[in-house]
Amino acid sequence: MKIIDILKQEKPAFSFEFFPPKDDIGFDQLFETINSLKPWNPAFVSVTYGAGGSTRSKTIDLVGRIKKQIGLESMAHLTCVGHSSDEILNALRDIKKQNVDNVLALRGDPPSGEKNFKKPDNGFGYASELVQFISENFSFCIGVAGYPEGHPESSNRKEDLLHLKSKVLAGASFIVTQLFFDNKYYIDFVANLRKIGVDVPVIPGIMPILNLKQIKRFIKMCGAKIPADLMLRLEAVQDDPESVYQIGIDHATNQCEELLMAGVPGIHFYTLNRSRATLSVLERLMMTK
Numbered sequence: 001m002k003i004i005d006i007l008k009q010e011k012p013a014f015s016f017e018f019f020p021p022k023d024d025i026g027f028d029q030l031f032e033t034i035n036s037l038k039p040w041n042p043a044f045v046s047v048t049y050g051a052g053g054s055t056r057s058k059t060i061d062l063v064g065r066i067k068k069q070i071g072l073e074s075m076a077h078l079t080c081v082g083h084s085s086d087e088i089l090n091a092l093r094d095i096k097k098q099n100v101d102n103v104l105a106l107r108g109d110p111p112s113g114e115k116n117f118k119k120p121d122n123g124f125g126y127a128s129e130l131v132q133f134i135s136e137n138f139s140f141c142i143g144v145a146g147y148p149e150g151h152p153e154s155s156n157r158k159e160d161l162l163h164l165k166s167k168v169l170a171g172a173s174f175i176v177t178q179l180f181f182d183n184k185y186y187i188d189f190v191a192n193l194r195k196i197g198v199d200v201p202v203i204p205g206i207m208p209i210l211n212l213k214q215i216k217r218f219i220k221m222c223g224a225k226i227p228a229d230l231m232l233r234l235e236a237v238q239d240d241p242e243s244v245y246q247i248g249i250d251h252a253t254n255q256c257e258e259l260l261m262a263g264v265p266g267i268h269f270y271t272l273n274r275s276r277a278t279l280s281v282l283e284r285l286m287m288t289k
Contacts, residue, residue: 010043020059044074046074081117145178147177149223152222208269253285260285
């Protein structure tokens with residue numbers, strides 16, 4: 001089933017993101033994690049795509065197994081990095097063979113050790129080109145990424161919004177945002193998109209903070225910011241993992257409560273292949289209903 005149709009039926013639509021494990025043991029553990037989240041009836045789950053397509057076959061296999069064996073709608077990430085248009089065509093055909101209806105089209109980050117994105121030979125340099133290629137050749141429901149605080153490589157916020165609009169005009173049906181920790185960025189982001197005529201659903205992406213060093217690495221890559229007061233609280237207990245966890249869960253829960261009250265179409269949880277934090281947030285949300 002296409003995610004855009006699910007979003008019309010389920011309000012709010014909770015979804016979860018995973019990445020392909022390195023080995024069979026990791027796959028078994030991941031399936032345990034996904035099964036532990038299944039009772040919450042996720043609208044869909046998504047599976048990331050390694051730099052340079054390094055997890056291409058694993059990504060495609062995993063989305064297929066999630067749909068067939070667990071019975072959840074799934075979405076495969078697909079990037080431009082390191083692939084010609086023919087290779088991307090073959091990847092899309094493989095996704096279609098898995099009876100998966102949804103693709104998240106991304107430009108992708110440069111491979112490890114490289115600072116700048118390089119357009120592949122006979123490939124695509126922008127996510128909008130990938131979206132157009134998919135929409136012209138397949139009937140997938142296409143999602144794209146949005147950056148509430150602006151893409152790290154964008155010179156200004158207006159330019160970033162116009163790039164996102166170009167992806168929607170090329171055929172994207174919905175937007176999933178990068179993680180953020182201050183809801184004001186999301187609210188302003190959506191308002192500014194509406195002003196320039198982008199009216200597709202914008203799903204906020206939430207990542208509970210579990211480890212301060214880890215989250216600092218993430219925000220450095222994606223350009224997000226941690227509010228000063230939250231950072232002070234985290235730094236005060238950074239050597240106490242359980243205290244960091246509780247602060248992270250409290251903040252993520254408060255974020256979700258506020259976003260749900262604002263009428264978001266759903267919430268996309270970045271799980272890091274773990275269920276405890278996401279389950280804790282969901283359980284607290286249900287208690288506040």
